[in-house]
Amino acid sequence: MSNVTTTHGAGHNEVLYEIEDGAIALITLNAPERMNTISRDMLGELTRLLVKGQRRSGRALRDSHRRRPRLLRRLDLREARDGGGISAASSSTNLDLRNTPPTVMFEMDKPTICAVNGGAAGYGMDTALGCDIRIMAESAKMAAAFVKRGVVPESGGTWFLPRMIGWAKASELIFTGRTLSARECLEWGIANEVVPDSELMGRARKMAREIAANAPLAVQAAKRMMRMGLNETFKDHVHHVYLQLLPLFRSEDMKEGVRAFMEKREPKFSGK
Secondary structure: OOEEEOOOOOOOOOEEEEEEOOOEEEEEEOOHHHOOOEOHHHHHHHHHHHHHHHHOOOOEEEEEEOOOOOOOOOEOHHHHHOOOHHHHHOOOOOOOHHHOHHHHHHHOOOOEEEEEOOEEEOHHHHHHHHOOEEEEEOOOEEEOOHHHHOOOOOOOHHHHHHHHHOHHHHHHHHHHOOEEEHHHHHHHOOOOEEEOHHHHHHHHHHHHHHHHOOOHHHHHHHHHHHHHHOOOOHHHHHHHHHHHHHHHHOOHHHHHHHHHHHOOOOOOOOOO
C-alpha cells in the first residue's frame, strides 16, 4: 500500500478512504455497531469520497468494509422513524437523492467493484447495484425491501434491475420485496461471482488489480461508451465510439500496448 488517507465520517471514522498500490481507492464503511445502516452524515461522506476517488489519478474504486464486514445495509430507520435523517433531508436542500452514491458510481468513468458481505438491504442494495461489478460472500444476501417499508427503490433500483435481469424478474423482486441469497443473486444475474466468505476481499482485490493493470484511459472510455449506449441507437453509438477512438489512437498508452505486444511483454501504462 503506497499511502493511506483516513477520513472521519459522522464523527466516528464511519467512512474510511485508502489508496492501495497507488492505483486502487478503497472506501470502507465502518459502523459495525449498527451493522452499517446508513445515516445522513454517513451518506454525505460516502458521496464526497466517491467524488474524490473519481477526481484522483487512480484507476479503480473498490467498496469494502472494516471489522465485521458489511456493505451499507440500509438507511437508518431510527432516523426516519423520528422524522430526521434521510427522510427529512430528502425533502430539504441538504440532501438530493439524485446525487448520492449509486448515481455517482454509475456516472463516474472509473470502474467500481462492490464486495458484499452480510446483508445489503434497501438502500444498501441500490448502492451495490450502482457499482459495475458485484462480488458476494456465500453468506451474503440482498433484499429489495422498499415496498415493505412504504417506499420505492430511491436511488436507481427501478432503473438498474430491469436492465440487469429483465422486466419480469425485476418486477418479481421489487413488487415482493423479497430477499435473495448470494447464490440466487448469481443465478438471477445480479452478482458476478460468489466466493467463500474468507476469500471475498482477496478476490475483490485481485479483480481490482486486474482492471488497474490495463490502460486506464481505455478502461474509462469503455465504461463511458457502455453508459452512453444504454440510451442511443446502434448507429449513433458506433459514431460515438469512433470519436472516442481518435484520442486513444494518439495516446502514449496505445503506443505502449502495441510495443508490449510486439515485444511479448506485459505493458506498463502511464494513463497518458
